[in-house]
Each structure stands twice: as structure tokens, then as C-alpha cells.
Amino acid sequence: MSHGRLSRCIRLLSLLQSRRGYRAAELAHELEVCRRTVYRDLRLLEEAGIAPRFDRRRAGYVVQTASRAKALPLVDDELIALLLAAHTSPLVSGYCFGSLVRQASKELLTQCPPQLREETTRLLNSLVVQPSASFRARGEEVIWCEIIRALRQERQLRISYPSPVDPTQLSLVTVAPRHLVASPEGWYLVGLCAPDNELRRFDLRRVQGVQTISDYAVRC
Numbered sequence: 001m002s003h004g005r006l007s008r009c010i011r012l013l014s015l016l017q018s019r020r021g022y023r024a025a026e027l028a029h030e031l032e033v034c035r036r037t038v039y040r041d042l043r044l045l046e047e048a049g050i051a052p053r054f055d056r057r058r059a060g061y062v063v064q065t066a067s068r069a070k071a072l073p074l075v076d077d078e079l080i081a082l083l084l085a086a087h088t089s090p091l092v093s094g095y096c097f098g099s100l101v102r103q104a105s106k107e108l109l110t111q112c113p114p115q116l117r118e119e120t121t122r123l124l125n126s127l128v129v130q131p132s133a134s135f136r137a138r139g140e141e142v143i144w145c146e147i148i149r150a151l152r153q154e155r156q157l158r159i160s161y162p163s164p165v166d167p168t169q170l171s172l173v174t175v176a177p178r179h180l181v182a183s184p185e186g187w188y189l190v191g192l193c194a195p196d197n198e199l200r201r202f203d204l205r206r207v208q209g210v211q212t213i214s215d216y217a218v219r220c
Helices: 003-016 024-031 035-047 076-087 098-110 114-125 141-153
Strands: 053-055 060-062 127-129 155-162 170-183 186-193 198-203 209-216
Touching: 003 024, 003 035, 024 035, 024 060, 076 098, 076 114, 076 127, 098 114, 114 127, 114 141, 141 155, 141 170, 141 209, 155 186, 170 198
Parallel strands: 127 170
Antiparallel strands: 053 060, 155 170, 155 209, 170 186, 186 198
16 A cells, blocks of 8 residues: 555544544545545445445444454564563553453464464563563663574574673673563573573673574573
8 A cells, every 4th residue: 555545544534533424525525536536445444344334314424433443464573572562561560451461462472373473482481571670671772682582583692791700801601591581670681601501690781792693592
């Protein structure tokens, strides 16, 4: 759909949701198109599940504000971003919305292809969010996103991090990520470090660089 037609359909929907009814000729005048174009746009709205109708009492076309459009298909990254936002939202731990958020996430997952559903479920299970956590990566968005990608693809990370022996020196650590945790102090990564599979915690505020590498992170 072209940008022009999309804008026109949004304007058409706004007119139809007003309190008065519009005849086809009036809609054509408001939208500055011919009546044939109006009828085509009305059919497009109907295909989208909005179902405009001719109201005899108002002598014109209307659409009820309660009409619901069909859900638009989402690309994989859009779906994952939506589920990540729901999973890390304070609403999840809330009394009113927690069950609704979880149910909505569950329904979205059931509509995914099997491979994407398995991949996304694994990613969500890798996130641990405490109720009082800060839900922003505090300026470390690039690092946060790279860790998310590694968790999703089950890949290892190469992290540039202050040395435990001399904090003024940076060391390169190969990590098989296990959890990305949001705590009151901020975000941190928990993973198994090569070559001894030592479990370590990395404060994202101290990470100087991160890179996903091709080696798979073996699940223990």
C-alpha cells in the first residue's frame, strides 16, 4: 500500500468514526478523490476487519468505534522485541496486568512457527528480571542488544572487561552466556567462562566491548 493511500484510509476511518454519517459523495469531497476510489477504500477497510456499514438513520456510512482490525503480521524481530518488552516490563509483576501480559505473550508464541517459538521461548527463559529492577541498560544499549543476540542464537561472547587481578587493565574473556539479569543496581550478565567453565557475573556498566563469536554455547 502506498503512503498516500494509507494516509487517505486513516482519514477515511476517522470520518467514519465521527457521530454523523457520510454519503459516498461527501467522502469523495472530503478526501478529494472520486466516488469509485471511495468505494475501493471502503472495501479495503472491510478486508482489514473494520466493516464500514451504511446507516439508514444517519443516511450515510459509519463504522463503530468498537470495530477491531485484524492483527497485522509481524516480522520475527518485531515479535521478539514485543515479547522482550512484555517480559521485562514492570507490569509483569503487577497485580492487575501481570496475568494479562503473560497470557498475551503466550498467545503470540502459539501463533509462531515452531522454530521461532522454540528460539523465542529459550530467549525469554534466559532473562531474569527482579521486581525492583531498573529496566534500562543505562546507556549500554549496544552491549545489551549484542548479548540478547548471543542468547537467542546460543552463541558465545568475547567480552572486554577489567581484569580481576588489575582493574586498570582490560582482559578478553570468552563467555557462554546463561542469563541477562536486571537488578536494582543495573544489568549484569551471568555466564560460563572458557576454558574452565567458571560461572562469572559481569556488570554491564563495566563492560568495555562485546562481540558475538561463531562458536556455539554448549548447554550444560
